[in-house]
């Protein structure tokens with residue numbers, strides 16, 4: 001994980017965790033003070049975390065999706081489908097049960113978990129509940145999101161594109177997808 005630090009002259013340099021609290025020499029000759037690691041992590045992760053933590057919290061409280069309007073045709077419906085959203089693939093367990101390392105796909109969260117009490121607290125809460133909801137699989141951040149979709153529209157959700165469009169009808173899901181554009185989506189029922 002590298003972080004960006006900016007010199008007074010406007011140039012940026014990459015800093016690693018090892019540079020935290022020290023200084024880097026800019027091409028202009030000035031020394032750039034690198035903040036302590038927790039500050040670097042916060043600065044890099046605050047925006048990313050807010051969407052995931054918010055969705056986690058709302059799911060645990062049972063406040064999502066927060067509407068009965070079909071996410072495709074916007075008519076009122078009592079039907080709900082569930083979409084598995086895998087925001088980050090840190091470690092996957094294959095069918096045979098062998099853990100396999102996977103490249104992280106466009107998400108930063110795994111690298112940031114250490115310094116963020118909010119998410120850790122949320123994860124602890126999750127462990128106590130057996131409800132469909134966010135699950136921490138190794139370094140993955142995964143959710144099963146309830147989505148109001150009427151029976152007529154259900155079959156329009158075959159493609160990722162239409163699934164994304166439907167999810168985006170819910171503002172908190174849209175924020176999550178903004179943060180994790182490479183998230184894996186799967187209709188689970």
Ligand SMILES: [Zn+2]
Nearest residue numbers: 007009026028
């Ligand atoms: Zn400079």
Ligand SMILES: [Zn+2]
Nearest residue numbers: 070073150153
């Ligand atoms: Zn509909």
